[in-house]
Amino acid sequence: MGDSIDDWAAQVAAQYLEPLGNRWKHVQAVAQVACALQPAFSPSDGAYLLAAAYLHDVGYAPELVVTGFHPLDGAIYLRSLGMERLACLVAHHSGACFEAELRGLAKELAAYPRERSAVADALTYCDQMCDAIGRRVTFRERQSDIHRRYGSTHIVSQASTRAYPSLTLSVARTVRRLKRYGISVS
Numbered sequence: 001m002g003d004s005i006d007d008w009a010a011q012v013a014a015q016y017l018e019p020l021g022n023r024w025k026h027v028q029a030v031a032q033v034a035c036a037l038q039p040a041f042s043p044s045d046g047a048y049l050l051a052a053a054y055l056h057d058v059g060y061a062p063e064l065v066v067t068g069f070h071p072l073d074g075a076i077y078l079r080s081l082g083m084e085r086l087a088c089l090v091a092h093h094s095g096a097c098f099e100a101e102l103r104g105l106a107k108e109l110a111a112y113p114r115e116r117s118a119v120a121d122a123l124t125y126c127d128q129m130c131d132a133i134g135r136r137v138t139f140r141e142r143q144s145d146i147h148r149r150y151g152s153t154h155i156v157s158q159a160s161t162r163a164y165p166s167l168t169l170s171v172a173r174t175v176r177r178l179k180r181y182g183i184s185v186s
Contacts, residue, residue, distance in 0.1 A: 004047055005047050005048065005051045005086075006047045006048075006050040006051045006054070008051070009050070009051035009052075009054040009055050009086070010031070010054050012054070012055065012058065013027055013031075013054040013055055013058060016058050016061035016063070016064065017057065017058065017060065017061060020060060020061070022132060022133045022134070023057055023060055023132075025133050025134030026057065026130055026131070026132055026133065026134050027053075027054060027056070027057050028134060029130035029134035029135070029136065030053045030054075030056065030126045030127050030129075030130050031050060031053040031054045031126075033053070033125075033126040033129050033130060033136075033185060034049050034050045034052075034053035034122070034123070034126045035050055035053075036183065036185045037049060037122050037125075037126065037174075037178065037183065037185065038050060039181060039183060040118075040122075040177050040178055040180075040181040040183055041118070041119065041122070045117075045118070045119050048085060048086065048089070048119055049119050049122050049123060049126075051086055052086055052089040052090060052093070052119070052123045053123060053126050053127075055074060055078065055086060055090055056071075056074070056089075056090050056093045056094075056123060056127060057070060057074070058070075058074040058077060058078075058090070059071060059072065059073030059074030059075070059076075059077065059090070060073075060074075064076075064077045067103075067105060067108065068103075069096075069099065069100060069103055069105050069109075071090060071091050071092065071093055071094075071096035071099075071100075071109070072091060072096075072100065072105060072108055072109055072112075074087075074090040074091070075087040075088070075090050075091035075109075075112050078090055079112070085115070087112055088112045088113055088114065088115050089115055089119065089120060089123055091109055091112035091114075092109070092112065092114045092115070092120065093120075093123050093124060093127055094123075094124045094127045094128065094163070094167065095124070095159070095160075095162075095163025095166050095167050096109065097109060097114070097163075098159040098160075098162040098163040098166075099155065099156065099159035099163075101159075102155050102158060102159050102162075103155065118173070118174070118177055120170070121169075121170040121171075121173045121174045121177075122174050122177070124167060124170040124171065124174075125170060125171050125174035125175075128142045128143075128167060128170075128171055129142065129185070130142070131145045132145060132149060139167070139168070139171050143160060143164065143167075146160045147160065147161075
């Protein structure tokens with residue numbers, strides 16, 4: 001692989017997501033937040049956070065769709081490349097287990113062990129701080145945007161409602177970590 005894992009991830013993300021317009025803008029914004037958070041992590045964990053930020057939505061790429069559920073499709077792709085930790089982080093980002101359950105894909109998602117770590121929390125934090133077109137937003141604004149775009153009866157909105165307590169905890173743990181390290185992300 002030659003390049004660092006985060007450089008490699010940025011290249012892969014650009015290859016698959018740049019053609020998707022606003023999805024690429026969102027991913028770039030998420031990666032920008034992750035980059036700002038890296039000083040709160042070891043070099044290895046910081047690199048994985050940034051790589052996962054770049055790849056968290058890679059499952060939206062039409063050529064990678066297997067199940068139609070982007071966290072799982074991204075994880076399938078990453079596992080096929082031997083990138084197990086990234087596959088697991090992508091599989092479970094932003095409370096994906098709640099949507100997987102609603103889609104009848106909980107068993108498939110469970111094949112990817114959920115990492116319960118500051119890195120996993122931070123990935124969710126980064127995703128929740130950027131809207132669908134790459135603007136920085138608050139957690140509440142992100143949640144409102146999801147419900148506005150999809151409507152209250154859509155499976156994504158239903159999953160977001162179910163995931164809200166879990167997402168809130170991930171965001172809060174990350175904010176506490178950032179304060180401990182003196183990092184302000186605005």
